[in-house]
Amino acid sequence: MKRNLTLLSIVLALQLALAGLVWSTQAATPAASHAPLLPDVDKATEITLVDPDDGSLTLRRVDGQWQLDDGQKADADTVAQLLDRLAALKESFPVARTEDARARFKVADDHFRRKVILRDGDRPLATLLVGSAPAMGESHVRLADTDPIYRVALPVYDLPVTADHWRAREPKPAEAADTDTGEAEDPPAQAGAASQNSPEGE
Known part of the structure; x- marks a missing residue:
């Protein structure tokens, strides 16, 4: 009997210790803030996209108009869609935080699929590293100089x-104006018509 009580006491103590460990772990885990991941998107006057394989492209806002590197006009709707998508990103619960995970999710400083650099003139706003795709339409991302992924x-x-994706589309040439007045044209004179009305045998 005494032995059974001792075993029960040990089991109870272990359960209490385990419960305390779980509680402390949960308390130490930060909750997802759902704050904007890129709060200064609306201040950006320069967007640089970097592809480690295909180079980079920069969009600049000049006098309220977005332009490409060569000064050609960028498509306003396409750029606006990108800015809206970046502004909608939230700080959800991180999938990882360690340096080893950066390479695994392709968001390391020297190993990424895309890099998005936002600037306000010469002032850096944010650098977002875009990596592997966990599902269609999604990516793992990490802000440079931070740990959460x-x-x-x-x-x-x-x-x-590619510049063609961002370049403004040239308007299609206007179709030639319709010059038809709606009046029927006289049919061409047929050969022999005059002779039918002329007296025979003259």
């Missing part, structure tokens, strides 16, 4: 570095 709705294919 998030899963967000930002596919790599929305961040191309």
Whole structure:
């Protein structure tokens, strides 16, 4: 009997210790803030997209108009869609925080799929490293100089570095004006019509 009580006491003590460990772990785990991941997107006057394989592309806002590196006008709607998507990113619960995970999720400083650099003139705003895709339309991302790695709705294919994707579309040439007045034209004179009305045998 005494032995059974001792065993029960040990089991109870272990359960209490385990409960305390679980509680302390939960208390130490930060909750997801859901704050904007890139709060200064609306201040950006320069967006640089970097592809480690295909180079980079920069969009600049000049006098309220977005332009490419060569000064050509960028498509306003396409740039606006990118800015809206970046502004919608939130600080969800991190999927990882360690340096080893950066390479695994392709968000390391020297190993990434895309890099998005935002500037306000010469002032850096943020650098976002975009990595592996956990699902269609999603990517793992990490802000440079921070540890948390998030899963967000930002596919790599929305961040191309090809100028044609961002260049403003030239308006289609206007169709030639319709000059038809609606009046029927006289049919061409048929050969022999005059001779039918002329007296025969003259």
